Amino acid sequence: MTTTRRLQLAATAVVAVLAVLPFAVAGRISLGIFVFIGLFSLIVIGLSLLAGHAGQVSLGQAAFYGLGAYIAAITTLRMGLAPWLALPLAVGGAALAAYLLGAPIFVLRGHFLVLGTLGLNVVMDVLVRNVQHLTGGPTGLTGIPPLSIGALVIVGDRAYYYLTWSFVLAALWVGRNLVCSRVGRALAAVRSSEVAAAAVGINAAFYKSRVFALSGALAGLAGALYVHYLSFVSPSPFAFNFSIDLLVMSVLGGIYHLPGAVAGAAIVTILREALRTIMPRVLGSGASAEYEIVVFGLLLAVVVIFSPAGVWPHLLAWLRLEPGRSSRWTQAASLAGMLPESPPPSPRAEPASVLRLEGLRKQFGGLLAVDNLSFEVPAGQIYAIIGPNGAGKTTVFNLISGLLRPTRGAVYLRGRKVSDLPAYETAALGVGRTFQTPKVFADLTVLENVMVGLHRLTTTSFTAAMFGLGAREDAQAAARAAGYLEAVGLLDRADVLAGALPFGALRLLEVARALAIRPVLLLLDEPASGLSSAERTEVVKLIRHIRDTGTTVVLVEHDVGLVMETADRVLVLNYGQRIAEGAPRLVRNDPRVIAAYLGEEAAS
Amino acid sequence: MNAPGDDVLLAVEGLEAAYGRVQAVRGVSLSVGHSEVVAVIGANGAGKTTLLRALTGLLPSRGRIMLGGRPVARPSPEETVRLGISLVPERRQLFESMSVRDNLLLGAYHRIGQESRAAIEEDLRRVFVLFPALVNRTASRARTLSGGMQQMVAIGRGLMARPRLLLMDEPLLGLAPLVIRDILGTLAQVQHQGQSILIVEQNAKAVLGLAARAYVMEAGRVVRHGPATTLAQDPAVRAAYLGGHVESAEG
Numbered sequence: 001m002t003t004t005r006r007l008q009l010a011a012t013a014v015v016a017v018l019a020v021l022p023f024a025v026a027g028r029i030s031l032g033i034f035v036f037i038g039l040f041s042l043i044v045i046g047l048s049l050l051a052g053h054a055g056q057v058s059l060g061q062a063a064f065y066g067l068g069a070y071i072a073a074i075t076t077l078r079m080g081l082a083p084w085l086a087l088p089l090a091v092g093g094a095a096l097a098a099y100l101l102g103a104p105i106f107v108l109r110g111h112f113l114v115l116g117t118l119g120l121n122v123v124m125d126v127l128v129r130n131v132q133h134l135t136g137g138p139t140g141l142t143g144i145p146p147l148s149i150g151a152l153v154i155v156g157d158r159a160y161y162y163l164t165w166s167f168v169l170a171a172l173w174v175g176r177n178l179v180c181s182r183v184g185r186a187l188a189a190v191r192s193s194e195v196a197a198a199a200v201g202i203n204a205a206f207y208k209s210r211v212f213a214l215s216g217a218l219a220g221l222a223g224a225l226y227v228h229y230l231s232f233v234s235p236s237p238f239a240f241n242f243s244i245d246l247l248v249m250s251v252l253g254g255i256y257h258l259p260g261a262v263a264g265a266a267i268v269t270i271l272r273e274a275l276r277t278i279m280p281r282v283l284g285s286g287a288s289a290e291y292e293i294v295v296f297g298l299l300l301a302v303v304v305i306f307s308p309a310g311v312w313p314h315l316l317a318w319l320r321l322e323p324g325r326s327s328r329w330t331q332a333a334s335l336a337g338m339l340p341e342s343p344p345p346s347p348r349a350e351p352a353s354v355l356r357l358e359g360l361r362k363q364f365g366g367l368l369a370v371d372n373l374s375f376e377v378p379a380g381q382i383y384a385i386i387g388p389n390g391a392g393k394t395t396v397f398n399l400i401s402g403l404l405r406p407t408r409g410a411v412y413l414r415g416r417k418v419s420d421l422p423a424y425e426t427a428a429l430g431v432g433r434t435f436q437t438p439k440v441f442a443d444l445t446v447l448e449n450v451m452v453g454l455h456r457l458t459t460t461s462f463t464a465a466m467f468g469l470g471a472r473e474d475a476q477a478a479a480r481a482a483g484y485l486e487a488v489g490l491l492d493r494a495d496v497l498a499g500a501l502p503f504g505a506l507r508l509l510e511v512a513r514a515l516a517i518r519p520v521l522l523l524l525d526e527p528a529s530g531l532s533s534a535e536r537t538e539v540v541k542l543i544r545h546i547r548d549t550g551t552t553v554v555l556v557e558h559d560v561g562l563v564m565e566t567a568d569r570v571l572v573l574n575y576g577q578r579i580a581e582g583a584p585r586l587v588r589n590d591p592r593v594i595a596a597y598l599g600e601e602a603a604s
Numbered sequence: 605m606n607a608p609g610d611d612v613l614l615a616v617e618g619l620e621a622a623y624g625r626v627q628a629v630r631g632v633s634l635s636v637g638h639s640e641v642v643a644v645i646g647a648n649g650a651g652k653t654t655l656l657r658a659l660t661g662l663l664p665s666r667g668r669i670m671l672g673g674r675p676v677a678r679p680s681p682e683e684t685v686r687l688g689i690s691l692v693p694e695r696r697q698l699f700e701s702m703s704v705r706d707n708l709l710l711g712a713y714h715r716i717g718q719e720s721r722a723a724i725e726e727d728l729r730r731v732f733v734l735f736p737a738l739v740n741r742t743a744s745r746a747r748t749l750s751g752g753m754q755q756m757v758a759i760g761r762g763l764m765a766r767p768r769l770l771l772m773d774e775p776l777l778g779l780a781p782l783v784i785r786d787i788l789g790t791l792a793q794v795q796h797q798g799q800s801i802l803i804v805e806q807n808a809k810a811v812l813g814l815a816a817r818a819y820v821m822e823a824g825r826v827v828r829h830g831p832a833t834t835l836a837q838d839p840a841v842r843a844a845y846l847g848g849h850v851e852s853a854e855g
Binding site: 367386388390391437504529597 | 646647648649695748749750751752753774777778780781782783785806808844846
């Protein structure tokens with residue numbers, strides 16, 4: 001039996017168990033605990049998308065849970081809105097709040113982001129406790145009507161159980177669609193390296209705000225269901241420590257796997273209930289709450305140390321349900337040569353120079369890295385920049401690709417000023433690049449890395465991706481990506497995780513990814529550095545091939561032999577200034593270049 | 605080929621090292637004599653860096669490692685430094701936010717308290733004599749230095765440990781030709797002062813000029829070894845690692 005078949009069976013079994021569970025436990029366990037597991041699962045699925053898949057850890061999810069709860073409570077109780085109308089309002093309100101907060105809050109990164117989102121809990125708590133005429137203050141609101149549609153009133157544990165778990169399954173479906181789509185790959189790229197994501201034209205802020213809004217929506221949904229279920233709301237369940245609980249559930253279950261969210265919510269909730277019953281028996285009554293926290297802490301420490309990816313991957317391994325890595329693209333990839341490559345960018349009268357730098361200057365504090373630099377790169381050439389370490393070569397690349405803003409001067413691409421554009425827009429205009437230390441998306445496959453390179457040439461939107469509407473485009477993208485892998489000789493490793501590639505292959509993969517954006521200008525930062533002689537020979541061939549297919553290449557390289565073999569023109573920098581420019585042979589014999597860079601031996 | 609007993613500083617026999625299930629070094633035996641420079645060349649993924657990690661105890665390994673006739677049993681990184689093996693790691697790995705001087709002094713960390721301050725200061729002076737370019741940058745943060753200067757600091761830091769054996773991992777990577785020439789010159793000078801060096805390098809042409817002997821690694825094993833001049837003439841080695849002919853024939 002194939003793994004796919006087994007997975008389908010397992011999923012069916014889970015749904016069946018969920019369906020009969022209320023009848024199985026009737027009279028023995030309160031169904032309420034399963035309603036809560038469902039509610040928490042919804043929030044944690046959102047958190048997994050945000051933290052696990054997009055790499056943006058938030059400790060503020062309880063605030064959106066509370067926001068949804070209070071919107072539902074206030075609109076139904078104080079404004080007399082029908083509950084079925086209040087539900088989308090709560091979801092939309094929480095999503096909108098998250099979306100609007102996204103722009104300022106995602107300026108922060110890493111632990112600063114965690115602290116920033118932590119603040120959301122405080123703001124929410126203060127608001128709820130102080131706007132008493134709306135929220136009822138610390139005592140909260142009672143008598144919130146249950147959900148109802150027409151004459152159908154949803155009351156009782158069983159009804160909310162089925163309703164909540166239907167939403168959980170829907171959220172898992174939406175989340176899975178998203179993760180497996182163009183958008184999911186963009187999120188993974190942002191998580192892995194924002195700089196590399198920008199270099200293929202991905203606007204990180206755009207996706208971060210949207211996935212934050214989605215996580216807010218799921219938390220808001222859980223909040224609204226919560227108040228209609230309990231008909232009561234007070235500030236304490238949405239306080240700061242619940243945000244931590246949510247992160248604990250997420251990490252414990254497995255932050256990189258959406259079903260892990262459900263596993264984490266279930267483990268924490270059931271364990272807490274169990275400890276509440278067991279602890280007083282073991283230790284005598286009293287002080288049980290403190291011991292419960294100690295056990296939790298130990299459990300979390302054990303999981304994080306021994307299985308940082310949570311319990312879910314182990315669960316899959318134990319049930320022998322580990323999916324084959326991205327086998328879903330393998331078939332598409334085999335179409336590589338068969339799909340006609342879409343026509344090249346419309347042939348236009350190329351201006352004589354593709355790239356022009358005018359009086360470019362870049363200052364880092366007191367250090368002048370680039371000093372009044374002007375040069376032009378003719379179309380269809382290989383243009384090399386050489387110079388001593390620290391001469392400003394990589395800084396020039398960063399200025400051209402938009403990762404740095406010039407202190408003065410400008411960069412023009414085909415006559416258009418690009419030096420005031422963000423890096424992702426410069427990439428979208430056709431500037432591809434590689435990095436001195438290869439920045440590949442290590443936890444995506446080799447093929448997926450190149451598919452990320454196709455980001456700007458594909459169109460599936462965030463919403464369409466949520467509903468799984470990009471499958472056709474994805475299959476085409478996979479086939480096109482396979483074509484680029486074939487060009488660099490990595491097609492046989494398409495399904496390998498990029499992080500597992502040897503160093504030489506990483507450089508080739510970066511080139512394939514940069515080619516996928518269909519660059520008019522390709523910047524290669526030390527493409528042969530760290531390569532063996534055989535690999536270097538391949539790279540030389542590849543660079544020539546890229547030029548011959550119409551892409552202008554600018555390369556920074558210390559391998560003077562390679563530069564002399566490949567370059568049509570050479571620019572020599574020293575201390576951020578041009579000291580020579582021209583045909584390789586002329587530059588090589590220039591006394592200033594010999595003195596500053598080559599040394600006598602290498603020149604002879 | 606190996607130097608006879610008394611002259612051998614480092615003797616490695618049947619070294620095995622693995623990352624999880626991936627066996628990266630398979631039964632490697634090699635030796636380094638006193639005041640000798642020995643090179644290890646080979647393609648990416650041949651196991652060169654893993655070999656150095658095993659020798660310094662950064663990675664657990666099996667097999668015999670003898671330094672100066674005494675076994676280095678269960679090497680740990682701190683222990684191997686104390687025994688006299690110091691590593692100049694790949695891509696420099698400086699303490700980027702610390703000054704050049706502090707980076708160098710940290711190389712002598714295990715000597716502080718064991719030896720006089722004056723002895724350590726004397727070694728510091730020796731490093732600045734070897735790398736005069738660093739003299740004006742002693743107070744600069746390491747991250748503000750150019751790649752070439754960073755590599756000089758990394759080598760200086762390795763020397764500050766006063767090692768019996770200096771291990772170097774790709775010290776020429778990403779450096780300008782002039783800097784490569786300078787560093788090779790300095791290394792020759794250091795060797796002349798009696799320093800034993802085991803150097804792993806992709807730039808085979810440069811390193812075969814410096815080393816007395818060399819080992820060629822492929823897929824975790826030593827496939828060839830001998831005097832550097834002999835290996836430099838070996839057609840198979842030339843084709844695989846020196847390149848020259850292959851490319852000029854094409855260009």
